[in-house]
Structure formats: structure tokens, C-alpha cells
Amino acid sequence: MTFLSNLINGISLGSVYAIIALGYTMVYGIAKMLNFAHGDVIMVGAYISFCATTYLNLPPIVSVVLAMIVCTVLGVLIEGLAYKPLRKATSLAVLITAIGVSYFLQNVALLIWGSNPKTFSSMIHLGSVSLFDNKLIITAESIVTVLACIVIMIALTVFTKKSKMGKAMRAVSEDKDAAELMGINVNVTISVTFAIGSALAAIAGVLLCSAYPVLQPTTGSMPGIKAFTAAVFGGIGSIPGAMLGGILLGIIEIFSKSYISTQLADAIVFAVLIIVLLVKPTGILGKKITEKV
Template sequence: MVFLNYLISGISLGSIYAIIALGYTMVYGIAKMLNFAHGDVIMVGAYVCFFAMDGLSGHFAEGSLAAAVVPALAGTVLAMVVCTVLGVVIERLAYKPLRQAGSLAVLITAIGVSYFLQNAAQLLWSSSPKMFTPVLSRDLQLSLPGGLSISALTILTVVVCIVIMVGLTLFTGRTKMGKAMRACSEDKAAAQLMGIDVNRTISMTFAIGSALAAIAGVLYLSTYPSLVPTTGSMPGIKAFTAAVFGGIGSIPGALLGGLLLGIIEIFAQGYISTQLSTAIVFGVLIVVLLVKPAGLLGKVVREKV
């Protein structure tokens, strides 16, 4: 029974990592950039949702269905809008001028943007922790045979992850913009010659990734409610690890990597040590990359010279 509880918790946490990892894998797959400010976009989305829910909660009768649903839904939508705009602004101001620059310049810029967002959040909202209100009460439980229970928040997290993965797969496979993204991923120069607006496509990629980061931030803070300006750093790093684990640039790889990472982390916390769980996660990543350098579902690309 304890094993199943750990497994369910791992799948729930892994689903959040998978949603965050999508932002990394999409940007890298199309723009060949590592956006290390992605974790801080999560933090911004969580703060927006926090203040929106706090402002709306007093307008509904306590204990009513509207009080439980409307603030959470409105806060999440507002967070998605703000993070979408933020993602596009970051891409236009910080990354677009570096399209032809080396990877080191992009990496340093991404770290700079990350610290800028953290310090801006500290100035705006202070560094004191704020307790995030879950989008669903943790008391809502689904009882299963054998004494096993699953929280409604866990079910919501997994369902949202599945819906996003299916929707994104259909989007990239069947829509005009999705096909443009795949074309830019293969060869940006050739895609531009075929009439695809590469700049618009990359901006759309950042917009989608940032909107997903907002959703992931709301779900993550619903489970781990302490909100500070550095909240997004560790989930962002772990989600990047999940993207590399599964094969960065691959949407199914982001899902697989996120789920495995979450499961490994929860089992390490439960059976080995809470303090060593993060080290164990990165240790497993190192072992996997020694065997499969491109990740579990990644493809080794040989460059022609």
C-alpha cells in the first residue's frame, strides 16, 4: 500500500515536471536555445495566480462552489496570459538579438534573465514566504478498494498533463503553425526559404512554453505551497533534467522523462533519504546519459562537414 502511495505521488510530481519540461524541449527543439529563465516564469505565474485568487476569494460566499472554482480558474487563466506575454517579451528582448551568437552567449543571457526575474520579484513582492492556496482542497479524496485513496489534486494534475500532451501532439502534427514549428526544428534556413516566418514561429514557441509554465506553477504550488522569489529555480532545473533524461527536443521524451524523474525522486525520499533524493535523481541521469547520450527517446544527430 505504501508502495502504491509513493507511486501515485511520483506520477503526480512527474506530471508537473513533464509540463515544465515541455517548455525546455520545445524551445531547444526549434530555436536550439536553453532557456534557463523558464523556471522563473513558473514563479511569476504562481505569484500572479496567488494575488488573483487572494483578491477574488472575498467576493464569494465561503464554502460555496463558486468560491472554490472561480478564483482558482480566473487566477490560472490570468497567470497563463501574463506568462505568455512575459515569454514573448523575454524572447524578443533577450534571445532574438542572439540568434546568430554562440551558445555560451545565450546561456549567460538566460542566467542573467533568471536573476533579473528573481530580484524583480523580491522587490515587488518581498522575499518572505507566502502560503499558496491550492486550486483544489487537499481534503477531497477518492477512496479506492484496499484502503488506498487518491487526492482530487493528484487526479487533476495527471489529467491536465495528459490533456496537454495530447493537445500539443495534435497541434504540432495537424496545424499549420505546428507544422511550421517542426519545419523550423529540422532546418530554419530551409523553412524560411519555403515562406515560413521563423521569428513568429519561435515567438509562438516561447508563448506556448510560458503558458504551460504558468499551469505547472499553479499545480506545483498547490502541492508545495510555500511561494518565494526562488520557488521556480529547483523545479526548473529538475524539469530540464527530465527533458534531457527523456531526450530533449522530443515531446514524448519530456513526458517519459518527467514521469520517471518524479517517480525516482518520491521513491528516493520514501525509501532512502529525503536529503539525498535530489542527488540520487541526478545520479540516475548521469548513468542514463552514459548509456544513451541523447536521452531515452532522443536521436543522435550526426553533423555533416
């Protein structure tokens, strides 16, 4: 029974990683950059919804929507101010800038909300499900998280396959210059990608903090890095890959926590990243990229 409950916890944590990883994978696929600040957008989203429910007494749903709006604006602002001028710069310069943005967000949060961890009250007010004479308890948070992840993935897949903007995104990720020649506005497409990624980050932040209710300025950085691991694991640029990678990573993390060592769990997760990158750098569902000279 512990095995089953661990598995469920793993899938639930993995779903959060998957939602974050979707943001990473879309941005990486289209703008070809590692948005290091993505994890901190999660933290901002969680703080916004925390403040909305605690100080303004707004209902949970409204607070989540508010967090999504704030994060979307934040994501677009970050992209426009910090990343857009560096479109043609080296990846080293872009990455250092992204790290700067990440630190900027963390320190602004530190100044606004302080370093003391806030206890995040769960946004999900539903009873948990008990099975097998209370031997297996599935929390409402787990169910909602997994459902949210599935809904988001299906919606995103449909969006990128069917809608005009989604097609533009795929075209830009395929070949930026050719897409521009076809009349696609590359800058708008990239901004929309950041907007979607950041809105997802807000949802992920609320779900993450509902399950693990400690909120502080550094809350987002570790899940952010792990979610990037998940995106690489599943194959960067691929939407189902992000979901698969996220869930596998969540399961690996929970299992190594309960069966190997709590302290070494993070080390094991990162070891997975290193092994994946060495054995199959394109990830499970990634496309093979050949380098042109």
C-alpha cells in the first residue's frame, strides 16, 4: 500500500513538474533559450494568490485567475525588456541575463514579502478519497493537480495543432527566418509563448504550494530547475515529452525519498538529468537535431 501511495504522490508531484516543464519546453523550442527565471515566476504566482486569499479574502478561483494575469504580464515584460534585445546574442549572454532576472525576482520578493516562510493554505477545499479501508488516502490536491495537468496538456496540444497562433509557434520553432518570410510576426509569437508559459507557471505555483505549503522567495528555484530536468528528460520542445518527463521525474523523486535517502533525493534527480543528457541528449520523445556547419 505504501508503494501505491508513493506512486500517487509521485504522479501528483510529477504533474506539477510537467506543468512547469511545459513553460520551459515551449520557450526553449521557440526562442531557443533557457528561461532561468521561469521558476521564479512560479514563486510570484504563488505569492499573488496567497495575498489575494489572505489579505483581500478573494475566493480561490479568483485568486488563481489574478495570479495568472499578473504572471502573464510579468512574463511578457521580462521577455520584452530583458530577452528581446538579446535575440541575436550568444547563448552565454542570454543565459547570464536570465540568471540576473531570476535573482532580480527573488530579491524583489524578498523585499516585499520578507524571508520568513509563509504558510500557504491550500486552494483546494475538497475532501480526500480513502480506499481500501482508509489504507490508501488520495488527497484532493493530488487529484486536482493530475486533472489540471491532463487538461492543460490536451488544451495545449490542440492549440498548437489547430489554432493559427499555434501553427505560427510551430513554424517559428522550426525556422525563424523562413517563418518571418511567410509573414509570421516572430516577436509577437515569442511574446505569446512567454505569456502562455507564465500563466501555466502561476497555476503550477498554486498547485505546488497547495501540496507543499511553505512559501518563501526561493520556493520556485528548485522546482524550476527540476522541471527543466523534466523537460530535457522528455525531449525539449515536445509537449507530451514534458508531461512524460515531469511525471517520471516526480515518481523518481518520491521513490528515492522513501526508499533510498531523503537527503540524497535531489542528487538522484540530478543524476538522472546527467545520465539522460549523456545517453540520449534529445530526451525520450525529442527529435534528433543535426548541426549544420
